[in-house]
Amino acid sequence: MKTVTVNIVTPDGPVYDSEVTMVIAKTTSGEIGVLAGHIPMVAPLAIGAVKLKKEDGSTELVAVSGGFIEVRPEKISILAPSAEAATDIDLTRAKEALTRAEGRIQKKQDSIDFQRAELALKRALNRINVREGNM
Known part of the structure; x- marks a missing residue:
């Protein structure tokens, strides 16, 4: 091929x-x-x-x-x-980022922070899934 x-x-x-x-x-x-x-x-x-x-x-x-x-x-x-x-993704760090993003989303202080937290959540989930091979 x-x-x-x-x-x-x-x-x-x-x-x-x-x-x-x-x-x-x-x-x-x-x-x-x-x-x-x-x-x-x-x-x-x-x-x-x-x-x-x-x-x-x-x-x-x-x-x-x-x-x-x-x-x-x-x-x-x-x-x-x-x-x-x-192979380069630090799983512990990615899970910590996920926890932080979830906490920010629960607070919902203002729309800008909420959007940033949502993006951070997506990035963290993506990194975890890629590291664990769940794609």
């Missing part, structure tokens, strides 16, 4: 750079699957996991907190505000 180069980059630097057979990502309009030779496109990403299928049949997961995916026939680039490979 043909492969395509995938780069996942954040403002802090590269997170992933390898050859894969398929990329599955959650965009703001739904989930997409991309193979080598796909027509060019750009799409905004939602908070979610990027699944990277390797030639040997294994799958790697990377948690992204939004951003964009740019697809070209020979290369896929993902630009995200933050991204972590499943």
Whole structure:
């Protein structure tokens, strides 16, 4: 099966750079699957996991907190505000972030804090799910 180069980059630097057979990502309009030779496109990403299928049949997961995916026939680039490979996620820290976000949501002090807490909750849940492989 043909492969395509995938780069996942954040403002802090590269997170992933390898050859894969398929990329599955959650965009703001739904989930997409991309193979080598796909027509060019750009799409905004939602908070979610990027699944990277390797030639040997294994799958790697990377948690992204939004951003964009740019697809070209020979290369896929993902630009995200933050991204972590499943193996790099500190599960204890992610669970602590989840607890903090849940506490802020229960307070509901004002709409801005509520929206920020909701986003923090989604990011924490995403990181936990990616780390535990529940995607």
